[in-house]
Amino acid sequence: MEITVSVNGKPERRDVEPRLLLCYFLRDVLGLTGTHVGCETSLCGACTVLVDGKAVKSCTRLAVQCDGQEVTTIEGLARNGELHPMQAAFREHHGLQCGFCTPGMILAAVDLVDSGEARDETAVRHGLEGNLCRCTGYQNIVTAVLEAAGSSS
Numbered sequence: 001m002e003i004t005v006s007v008n009g010k011p012e013r014r015d016v017e018p019r020l021l022l023c024y025f026l027r028d029v030l031g032l033t034g035t036h037v038g039c040e041t042s043l044c045g046a047c048t049v050l051v052d053g054k055a056v057k058s059c060t061r062l063a064v065q066c067d068g069q070e071v072t073t074i075e076g077l078a079r080n081g082e083l084h085p086m087q088a089a090f091r092e093h094h095g096l097q098c099g100f101c102t103p104g105m106i107l108a109a110v111d112l113v114d115s116g117e118a119r120d121e122t123a124v125r126h127g128l129e130g131n132l133c134r135c136t137g138y139q140n141i142v143t144a145v146l147e148a149a150g151s152s153s
Helices: 023-028 085-092 102-114 121-127 138-149
Strands: 004-006 009-014 046-051 054-057 070-072
Touching: 009 070, 023 046, 046 102, 054 102, 085 102, 085 138, 102 121, 102 138
Parallel strands: 004 070
Antiparallel strands: 004 009, 046 054, 046 070
């Protein structure tokens, strides 16, 4: 089945199997390996990307479901060599350790801020509870998200 999807602002037209998951389309077909595959059941959030600006777990979304849509991966956040404010805040506040969850965590956080839901620590923690991190203890992630939310207001 042929799909046309914009990925990180670049139009992509590809023939894909109807059962191909979005995460594998991004990783294996387009070579965008920043989208990590963790649990493959939508529990960990490592595969989170933005589809039309909303956080989506790409391990449970078919590539064909994104036909005609805009997909943003971690590779597409930085512009002209400048980190996205969320990426810069994660770096500044050491909101990562091993880095496996980081791309999905950052994209989920971008949606959280863009939707206006990152009002305070409790809201950020609730908004990110679908993204698991085994290393950081979350406090630095929450601090980074709140900083990025403040810089985008």
